[in-house]
Amino acid sequence: MNKIVSKEYFSTNVIKFEVEAPLIAKSRKAGHFVMVKVGAKGERIPLTIADADLQKGTITLVVQKMGVSSSKLCALEAGDFITDMVGPLGRATHIENFGTVVCACGGVGTAPMMPIVAALKEAGNRVITVIAARTKDLIILEEQMRINSDEVIVMTDDGSYGTKGLVTNGVESVINREKVDLCVTIGPAIMMKFVSQLTKKYEVPTLASLNTIMVDGTGMCGACRVSVGGKTKFVCVDGPEFDAHLVDFDEMLMRLGGYKDIEREENEHYQALLNSK
Amino acid sequence: MNINAERSETWRAELRSAMKAKERTEIPRVHMPELDAEYRSHTRTEEVNLGLTPEQALLEAKRCLDCANPTCMEGCPVGICIPTFIKNIERGEFLEAAKTLKETSALPAVCGRVCPQEKQCEERCIHLKMNKESVAIGHLERFAADYERESGNISVPQVAPANDIKIAAVGSGPAGLAFAGDMAKSGYEVVVFEALHEIGGVLKYGIPEFRLPNDIVDVEIQNLQAMGVHFVTNCVVGKTITIKDLEDDGFKGIFVASGAGLPRFMNIKGENLVGVMSSNEYLTRVNLMDAASPDSDTPVFKGKKVAVIGGGNTAMDSIRTAKRLGADRAMIVYRRSEKEMPARLEEVKHAKEEGIEFWTLHNPIEYIGNEQGRVTHMLLQVMELGEPDASGRRSPVEVAGKTELIEVDEVIVSVGVSPNPLIPQSVKGLEVTKWGTVVVNNDTMQSAVPIIFAGGDIVRGGATVILAMGDGRRAAKAMDEWINKN
Numbered sequence: 001m002n003k004i005v006s007k008e009y010f011s012t013n014v015i016k017f018e019v020e021a022p023l024i025a026k027s028r029k030a031g032h033f034v035m036v037k038v039g040a041k042g043e044r045i046p047l048t049i050a051d052a053d054l055q056k057g058t059i060t061l062v063v064q065k066m067g068v069s070s071s072k073l074c075a076l077e078a079g080d081f082i083t084d085m086v087g088p089l090g091r092a093t094h095i096e097n098f099g100t101v102v103c104a105c106g107g108v109g110t111a112p113m114m115p116i117v118a119a120l121k122e123a124g125n126r127v128i129t130v131i132a133a134r135t136k137d138l139i140i141l142e143e144q145m146r147i148n149s150d151e152v153i154v155m156t157d158d159g160s161y162g163t164k165g166l167v168t169n170g171v172e173s174v175i176n177r178e179k180v181d182l183c184v185t186i187g188p189a190i191m192m193k194f195v196s197q198l199t200k201k202y203e204v205p206t207l208a209s210l211n212t213i214m215v216d217g218t219g220m221c222g223a224c225r226v227s228v229g230g231k232t233k234f235v236c237v238d239g240p241e242f243d244a245h246l247v248d249f250d251e252m253l254m255r256l257g258g259y260k261d262i263e264r265e266e267n268e269h270y271q272a273l274l275n276s277k
Numbered sequence: 278m279n280i281n282a283e284r285s286e287t288w289r290a291e292l293r294s295a296m297k298a299k300e301r302t303e304i305p306r307v308h309m310p311e312l313d314a315e316y317r318s319h320t321r322t323e324e325v326n327l328g329l330t331p332e333q334a335l336l337e338a339k340r341c342l343d344c345a346n347p348t349c350m351e352g353c354p355v356g357i358c359i360p361t362f363i364k365n366i367e368r369g370e371f372l373e374a375a376k377t378l379k380e381t382s383a384l385p386a387v388c389g390r391v392c393p394q395e396k397q398c399e400e401r402c403i404h405l406k407m408n409k410e411s412v413a414i415g416h417l418e419r420f421a422a423d424y425e426r427e428s429g430n431i432s433v434p435q436v437a438p439a440n441d442i443k444i445a446a447v448g449s450g451p452a453g454l455a456f457a458g459d460m461a462k463s464g465y466e467v468v469v470f471e472a473l474h475e476i477g478g479v480l481k482y483g484i485p486e487f488r489l490p491n492d493i494v495d496v497e498i499q500n501l502q503a504m505g506v507h508f509v510t511n512c513v514v515g516k517t518i519t520i521k522d523l524e525d526d527g528f529k530g531i532f533v534a535s536g537a538g539l540p541r542f543m544n545i546k547g548e549n550l551v552g553v554m555s556s557n558e559y560l561t562r563v564n565l566m567d568a569a570s571p572d573s574d575t576p577v578f579k580g581k582k583v584a585v586i587g588g589g590n591t592a593m594d595s596i597r598t599a600k601r602l603g604a605d606r607a608m609i610v611y612r613r614s615e616k617e618m619p620a621r622l623e624e625v626k627h628a629k630e631e632g633i634e635f636w637t638l639h640n641p642i643e644y645i646g647n648e649q650g651r652v653t654h655m656l657l658q659v660m661e662l663g664e665p666d667a668s669g670r671r672s673p674v675e676v677a678g679k680t681e682l683i684e685v686d687e688v689i690v691s692v693g694v695s696p697n698p699l700i701p702q703s704v705k706g707l708e709v710t711k712w713g714t715v716v717v718n719n720d721t722m723q724s725a726v727p728i729i730f731a732g733g734d735i736v737r738g739g740a741t742v743i744l745a746m747g748d749g750r751r752a753a754k755a756m757d758e759w760i761n762k763n
């Protein structure tokens with residue numbers, strides 16, 4: 001049981017929690033994640049550790065409401081307890097002074113990008129963050145990203161905010177403008193696939209942080225497996241970050257869709273429950 | 278008390294002479310009452326074996342000859358005093374029988390249910406030499422342990438006065454639990470660290486309810502808690518805290534019992550299709566996450582045409598679970614013949630009764646999917662048995678050109694597990710084999726790093742509950758001696 005000490009809304013669907021977890025706060029590094037379970041019959045879901053406060057013994061999670069499990073978490077208030085939380089899991093991001101780094105994120109990927117942006121900045125990199133979404137209302141964490149980025153480029157599909165275009169357009173404009181030493185991308189698999197294709201063309205080394213389906217998060221089940229350079233890897237223990245140019249994104253996309261129908265059913269079931277209250 | 282002295286006690290000598298050996302061997306072996314096969318293949322949680330009635334147990338106990346040289350004990354990895362507990366059942370002292378079991382086994386209710394008895398104690402029973410069925414040692418063991426639990430008279434073992442020495446177990450499977458129990462008895466302050474949110478290891482996340490109800494494991498855990506053992510769940514040693522942290526924190530000995538949790542795949546084409554998964558994933562979803570219940574948030578596929586690849590206990594558990602979740606066709610695909618199957622005999626029998634198809638001498642070589650990437654077919658290579666291999670089993674060889682294409686919507690790969698690499702990777706100086714198992718001294722279970730002892734599947738690879746438990750007890754004894762010496 002981990003106590004929520006504070007809750008803050010970044011937007012209606014994006015919430016920041018500070019949670020008591022002294023041991024995790026002490027051992028975590030940028031790129032690590034935790035598995036979180038809400039309720040006795042809850043699902044275990046992976047969430048990136050966005051920040052930690054050693055003094056207070058807390059870690060920060062930034063959660064975007066997606067389906068049942070993230071919604072249940074977002075329904076909790078300060079003072080409530082998270083039933084189970086374990087971590088830090090995964091391999092930490094390899095951080096050094098690479099030079100100029102473009103961080104390309106969108107959708108669910110924006111929250112997990114935050115600690116990486118902060119760590120890269122701290123290591124002395126010039127950090128250019130590209131945030132993309134379909135439309136203005138879906139752009140999240142822009143302010144928070146500005147704190148640690150040298151520049152933030154906002155892209156919207158419909159041009160309602162920032163520059164009209166896809167995340168790849170944003171990344172390409174930077175590559176065309178200056179020398180980029182590394183690109184880091186987190187977001188929907190389809191987005192990472194296109195970012196990867198683009199940077200491959202320009203030969204910019206690229207890391208993708210993969211958000212596959214997970215069950216245990218400790219290497220025990222293989223639900224999170226992906227093909228990287230023709231080899232099967234477990235994202236929870238071998239990742240979550242991999243050389244994007246070696247990742248088989250088509251296979252990953254296929255596997256991510258695996259539980260869509262069941263998830264939709266569970267979500268309808270949950271919404272019905274909420275409505276009946 | 279040694280076995281001979283026990284055997285010479287008056288009550289026991291009298292009991293022995295009360296009935297002729299011939300009469301005893303003439304009694305037919307008891308049949309474990311079980312749920313109807315058709316009924317049980319649709320109920321997910323009800324235990325298949327119903328347990329012996331006291332009358333049945335009394336009669337079965339009579340079959341045991343109370344041998345002067347009980348060979349059955351040599352077959353039991355922990356050397357349970359088998360005739361002593363059985364004769365206690367025969368004279369109606371069921372609680373006494375349970376006490377005998379507990380002298381040697383930390384989890385008799387579990388082992389009575391899941392030990393591969395036909396390859397261990399029962400294989401060595403004298404009855405077999407006379408062409409009779411062996412005494413049903415496992416059934417009797419379960420009976421005595423269940424009787425004690427249900428009587429409400431479970432004795433919490435005497436705990437020695439606290440010695441204020443802290444020791445840790447990493448992993449709460451049978452090895453960790455058995456170790457914790459013995460160390461608590463010796464007065465140590467025991468903390469068990471578990472990575473998952475549940476205590477019990479494979480007993481909880483692997484072996485299904487219909488074979489080993491969680492309640493039974495929980496009673497054992499409560500017993501340990503009553504003895505003062507602390508459990509810390511959601512703590513991955515090597516991640517949340519390190520072995521070094523434990524040492525700095527004053528732990529004087531660490532028993533690593535982190536199991537063999539890493540699933541193996543076959544690396545064949547199509548293995549990453551949607552609907553193909555490891556047995557660990559499947560069983561974890563169903564057992565640990567209770568995914569088949571409507572009130573659970575975790576999803577699970579309920580395939581209609583399910584194939585499980587493999588022939589071990591895990592394979593049987595997976596396919597019987599799939600049947601219970603509504604599979605119309607549930608198939609075991611195994612590359613050798615039934616004789617070579619590593620699964621317990623009883624599980625194979627139960628699976629057959631439940632309508633599981635056995636595709637022995639077949640091996641998958643490819644999975645085929647539709648546009649959405651969902652598995653729709655498996656391509657099987659027909660096999661035949663060749664010469665015996667290193668394991669003494671006749672090795673399967675391909676029958677050239679003979680394959681079969683079978684429709685499936687779910688495939689569960691159950692071809693073995695490897696040791697969990699986390700601890701071996703994170704501790705300097707630990708000796709590890711090329712299979713990833715931790716090297717220990719076979720008598721003391723002590724590793725190359727003196728403060729670390731290890732046992733169970735992390736040392737043996739995928740083995741059995743009773744072996745894991747035996748390791749835990751051996752490590753406890755040796756660690757106690759080692760700490761006292763230093």
Ligand SMILES: Cc1cc2nc3c(=O)[nH]c(=O)nc-3n(C[C@H](O)[C@H](O)[C@H](O)COP(=O)(O)OP(=O)(O)OC[C@H]3O[C@@H](n4cnc5c(N)ncnc54)[C@H](O)[C@@H]3O)c2cc1C
Nearest residue numbers: 045046047048063064066067068069070111112211212263
């Ligand atoms: C290593 C890792 C770190 C993550 N860090 C964060 C984080 O810091 N903050 C955060 O908000 N989320 C993060 N995620 C994603 C988060 O785990 C999922 O959003 C969550 O599991 C969704 O669960 P749900 O039951 O609410 O939604 P579901 O009902 O499972 O899904 C709802 C919809 O979201 C899609 N979806 C589900 N999981 C993912 C996914 N992993 N990636 C993309 N789409 C998905 C589904 O296809 C479905 O359409 C991370 C994922 C991984 C693997």
Ligand SMILES: Cc1cc2nc3c(=O)[nH]c(=O)nc-3n(C[C@H](O)[C@H](O)[C@H](O)COP(=O)(O)OP(=O)(O)OC[C@H]3O[C@@H](n4cnc5c(N)ncnc54)[C@H](O)[C@@H]3O)c2cc1C
Nearest residue numbers: 448450451452472478479483514535536733734740741742
């Ligand atoms: C489905 C299935 C059916 C089986 N059926 C039988 C049977 O019928 N009969 C039989 O005798 N045997 C059976 N076995 C085998 C038997 O269960 C194992 O041999 C036995 O459980 C091994 O015990 P263990 O204590 O070594 O490890 P486990 O039971 O695997 O427990 C290890 C525990 O350690 C935890 N852990 C791992 N790493 C860490 C870490 N770094 N920090 C903290 N905790 C950690 C794990 O989460 C786990 O809970 C079966 C196995 C499976 C999977």
Ligand code: SF4
Nearest residue numbers: 353388392397398415
């Ligand atoms: S513990 Fe297992 S092997 Fe030993 S007597 Fe009991 S059933 Fe037989």
Ligand code: SF4
Nearest residue numbers: 341342344349402403
């Ligand atoms: S060998 Fe068989 S008959 Fe003899 S003591 Fe053991 S169980 Fe009884």
Ligand code: FES
Nearest residue numbers: 217219221222236
């Ligand atoms: S989530 Fe189970 S192995 Fe990665």
